[in-house]
Amino acid sequence: MTEILRNAVEVHGIVKHYGETKALDGVDLTVREGTVLGLLGPNGAGKTTLVRVLSTLIKPDAGTAFVGGYDVLRQPKQLRRTIGLTGQYASVDELLSGYENLYLIGRLLDLSSREAKARAAELLERFSLTEAAKRPAKGYSGGMRRRLDLAASMIGRPKVLYLDEPTTGLDPRTRNEVWDEVQRMVGEGSTVLLTTQYMEEAEQLADELTVIDKGRVIANGGIQELKTQVGGQSLQVRPLRPEELPEMARCLHEAGIPATFSEESGLLSVHLTDEGQLTTVIGALGTRGFGIAGIDTKLPSLDEVFLTITGKSSVPAPSREKEAVA
Amino acid sequence: MSAATVTAAPALPADDTRIGLRANLRHLGALTRRNLMRIKADPESMLDALLVPVIMIVLFVYVFGGAMASNQHEYMQYMVPGLLGTTGLNLAMALGTGLNTDFQTGVMDRFRTLPIGRSAVLLSKMIAETLRAVVAFVVLIGFAMILGLDIKGGPLNLLAAVGLSLVFGASLMWVSMLLGMSLRSAQAVQGMSMLVMMPLQFGSSIFANPSTMPGWLRAFTKHNPLSALADACRALINGTPVGGSVVTVLVWAAGITVVTAPLAVARFRKRT
Numbered sequence: 018m019t020e021i022l023r024n025a026v027e028v029h030g031i032v033k034h035y036g037e038t039k040a041l042d043g044v045d046l047t048v049r050e051g052t053v054l055g056l057l058g059p060n061g062a063g064k065t066t067l068v069r070v071l072s073t074l075i076k077p078d079a080g081t082a083f084v085g086g087y088d089v090l091r092q093p094k095q096l097r098r099t100i101g102l103t104g105q106y107a108s109v110d111e112l113l114s115g116y117e118n119l120y121l122i123g124r125l126l127d128l129s130s131r132e133a134k135a136r137a138a139e140l141l142e143r144f145s146l147t148e149a150a151k152r153p154a155k156g157y158s159g160g161m162r163r164r165l166d167l168a169a170s171m172i173g174r175p176k177v178l179y180l181d182e183p184t185t186g187l188d189p190r191t192r193n194e195v196w197d198e199v200q201r202m203v204g205e206g207s208t209v210l211l212t213t214q215y216m217e218e219a220e221q222l223a224d225e226l227t228v229i230d231k232g233r234v235i236a237n238g239g240i241q242e243l244k245t246q247v248g249g250q251s252l253q254v255r256p257l258r259p260e261e262l263p264e265m266a267r268c269l270h271e272a273g274i275p276a277t278f279s280e281e282s283g284l285l286s287v288h289l290t291d292e293g294q295l296t297t298v299i300g301a302l303g304t305r306g307f308g309i310a311g312i313d314t315k316l317p318s319l320d321e322v323f324l325t326i327t328g329k330s331s332v333p334a335p336s337r338e339k340e341a342v343a
Numbered sequence: 344m345s346a347a348t349v350t351a352a353p354a355l356p357a358d359d360t361r362i363g364l365r366a367n368l369r370h371l372g373a374l375t376r377r378n379l380m381r382i383k384a385d386p387e388s389m390l391d392a393l394l395v396p397v398i399m400i401v402l403f404v405y406v407f408g409g410a411m412a413s414n415q416h417e418y419m420q421y422m423v424p425g426l427l428g429t430t431g432l433n434l435a436m437a438l439g440t441g442l443n444t445d446f447q448t449g450v451m452d453r454f455r456t457l458p459i460g461r462s463a464v465l466l467s468k469m470i471a472e473t474l475r476a477v478v479a480f481v482v483l484i485g486f487a488m489i490l491g492l493d494i495k496g497g498p499l500n501l502l503a504a505v506g507l508s509l510v511f512g513a514s515l516m517w518v519s520m521l522l523g524m525s526l527r528s529a530q531a532v533q534g535m536s537m538l539v540m541m542p543l544q545f546g547s548s549i550f551a552n553p554s555t556m557p558g559w560l561r562a563f564t565k566h567n568p569l570s571a572l573a574d575a576c577r578a579l580i581n582g583t584p585v586g587g588s589v590v591t592v593l594v595w596a597a598g599i600t601v602v603t604a605p606l607a608v609a610r611f612r613k614r615t
Contacts, residue, residue, distance in 0.1 A: 073455070094362070095458075097456055097458040108449035108453060110377065111448065112381045113381070113384065117377070117380060124370070125373055125458075125459050126458070127458075153384055169453070
């Protein structure tokens with residue numbers, strides 16, 4: 018059973034500064050073999066910088082990192098044989114056809130000419146690109162391009178795949194195609210480090226999450242774990258008379274329960290920290306004669322979790338919300 | 344079942360910086376093939392190397408030729424060899440723009456995540472551009488011969504002229520590489536190269552005899568390496584004595600290489 022606990026990626030105290038900017042400020046993380054780690058963070062959090070360090074594209078200022086047991090600093094060439102990279106960068110050659118791109122990468126990975134041809138054909142087939150194989154990649158649609166990127170990163174049968182925002186800019190249908198492919202790769206035993214800004218993507222694909230912001234890890238764990246860490250459920254109340262929203266929020270405040278509302282959605286939201294609060298809320302509103310059209314409770318979405326952890330206007334106080342509306 | 348596929352972590356440290364000669368040659372071959380396919384996929388990129396000289400030959404020989412010399416043929420024998428000499432410079436310019444494009448589009452990053460030597464990436468570009476220049480030479484010489492250019496010096500001298508042009512062009516590849524890695528876009532590299540090339544080309548002995556120029560320009564022209572290159576190619580193709588021009592070109596090429604190659608390589612290593 019020990020092999021299940023092996024880490025495909027181990028990162029210890031990686032630091033990368035660009036002048037005053039601390040792109041990475043002491044990042045630690047691990048990805049267990051055969052799992053998908055979702056690396057979440059807003060733009061500029063350091064996600065891409067980390068992937069670039071782990072693909073030997075940039076050297077960290079401090080810290081150590083191992084991928085597949087290889088040291089990023091001391092064994093870059095062996096490490097490159099164990100990884101595949103698909104991202105916002107590390108692109109294919111637009112002037113070359115899909116087939117030629119894959120063949121080229123095969124040859125650069127030391128496949129024989131025959132092996133490289135066979136592997137290119139196999140991956141084109143698998144990613145439904147056989148028909149477009151001979152056309153220059155420049156004419157591919159966004160989805161085809163991304164599939165070719167994925168295929169390119171898989172030529173060498175990498176043990177560890179980095180997917181850097183693989184669906185950014187794709188329409189929902191294409192995004193689902195990419196997700197299916199990623200799930201299939203994981204099913205075949207690949208370890209995946211996935212960076213994304215989309216919670217939905219992380220929820221779909223990741224086994225575990227690491228949240229980074231301003232170059233630091235601010236949370237990590239399983240998705241459920243993070244949700245409970247943020248705690249509680251969120252209660253949403255739909256009033257009979259939406260114009261009463263501000264008054265309802267004030268009433269709950271007086272009862273010691275912070276609530277927010279949105280005039281746009283016409284909902285009053287309450288962050289429930291213990292089970293008794295639901296009764297208190299309904300009681301307080303009922304006593305004051307506010308009409309309730311409906312209520313709903315749910316676990317916080319990853320978006321809410323994320324916003325709570327990064328501390329960016331997580332559950333805003335009513336006064337702030339009003340200012341925002343005004 | 345998975346236990347069998349798990350391999351032990353390799354011992355540290357391992358010297359993995361060496362890539363065998365055979366692997367290096369294979370990478371070089373694959374990358375050169377890629378660069379040649381890029382030229383094939385983008386034939387317009389040959390226009391700079393072919394169409395511009397063709398237009399210049401036609402324009403200068405037939406528009407100015409009669410005024411510049413006693414007849415057009417005489418001017419052709421004067422001007423065309425010098426212009427052919429600059430064909431080697433096109434390969435240098437294309438290297439910088441090509442490199443810039445690879446960095447900009449992320450193709451370079453893809454290569455850098457592969458277990459190949461970075462020198463192969465650079466060398467393959469140089470080989471492809473040299474091959475492109477050779478094709479340009481064949482077409483331009485053929486075109487000029489159809490128009491009536493005499494290779495009085497014979498085929499060996501012609502080869503020597505082509506070789507000299509390539510050697511000088513190769514020395515400028517490093518300058519082009521520096522531009523390619525310093526400027527933001529391929530268009531900027533191209534524009535900058537044009538900006539440098541235009542005065543050098545016209546302020547030389549390629550199109551007109553410097554003795555007809557004012558003193559300040561003559562001084563510039565005299566020390567312009569393109570004048571030496573044009574003089575050398577002209578002498579070789581016309582079978583007249585080359586004098587010191589060939590040596591001057593080689594000294595310039597060596598000088599440019601010694602100064603710019605280490606800078607370019609250092610910058611390339613830093614960025615890759």
